[in-house]
Amino acid sequence: MPKFLRIAATTITASILSLAFSAAAQDLPAPLETAVSEAEAQDDRRFSYTQTFVWRDFPPVVDRYDATTDSWTRISGTTDGWDNPGPKKLRNWTRIESRPGELLYADYRDSFSGVKLIEETDQSYIYSFTAGQENNEDLQGAEENVLTRAVVDKADQSITSYLIKATQGFKPNAVSRLDEFVFEQTFERPAPGVAPVMTKVYWKAVGKQVFSKVDEELTIYYSDFDVVE
Numbered sequence: 520m521p522k523f524l525r526i527a528a529t530t531i532t533a534s535i536l537s538l539a540f541s542a543a544a545q546d547l548p549a550p551l552e553t554a555v556s557e558a559e560a561q562d563d564r565r566f567s568y569t570q571t572f573v574w575r576d577f578p579p580v581v582d583r584y585d586a587t588t589d590s591w592t593r594i595s596g597t598t599d600g601w602d603n604p605g606p607k608k609l610r611n612w613t614r615i616e617s618r619p620g621e622l623l624y625a626d627y628r629d630s631f632s633g634v635k636l637i638e639e640t641d642q643s644y645i646y647s648f649t650a651g652q653e654n655n656e657d658l659q660g661a662e663e664n665v666l667t668r669a670v671v672d673k674a675d676q677s678i679t680s681y682l683i684k685a686t687q688g689f690k691p692n693a694v695s696r697l698d699e700f701v702f703e704q705t706f707e708r709p710a711p712g713v714a715p716v717m718t719k720v721y722w723k724a725v726g727k728q729v730f731s732k733v734d735e736e737l738t739i740y741y742s743d744f745d746v747v748e
Contacts, residue, residue, distance in 0.1 A: 562625035709744035
């Protein structure tokens with residue numbers, strides 16, 4: 520299951536994400552299979568990199584991760600003044616993404632159920648993917664409010680972007696309401712022969728669950744990669 524579910528999911532966002540991740544994986548179209556298989560074969564890769572974490576409209580926090588020593592160095596910024604759960608989100612992303620292989624999409628196979636080719640250009644294959652709502656009465660009919668996209672670059676044979684977005688507000692279950700949801704990633708190769716790594720992630724979740732409010736927005740940029748053999 521993709522790593523961001525372990526990092527960021529709340530009750531309300533877990534409901535919408537189960538639309539894409541509840542069912543077993545299917546046989547993938549050849550271009551998508553090639554991309555995912557390459558990442559799976561390199562799922563123990565380690566990288567040193569710079570992480571720029573932006574919580575809402577606050578100034579960014581920039582950190583450098585050194586994979587050779589498994590250590591972090593603060594370059595600039597502070598979480599002082601951030602509202603919750605911003606500092607916790609930073610800690611979680613920092614801890615999880617620095618593990619071997621976590622910047623790759625090596626664990627995304629199970630997310631690609633109900634895959635359909637919706638567009639082909641000279642450069643790319645563009646797929647949608649859906650699954651799981653048939654097994655959850657609360658989610659039946661909700662799928663029409665969710666946009667999913669995975670883009671595979673033809674020449675590079677890699678996934679370049681991945682998107683799940685609520686196109687309008689709806690109730691994923693009896694005690695929750697989702698008003699806004701976006702999860703979007705981009706990927707690039709850090710070096711020839713190395714599987715693509717995440718270069719940007721944007722997450723936004725706004726809604727209500729039981730007696731609490733969900734209001735989260737973050738953007739993370741990953742750059743200056745050094746591949747550690």
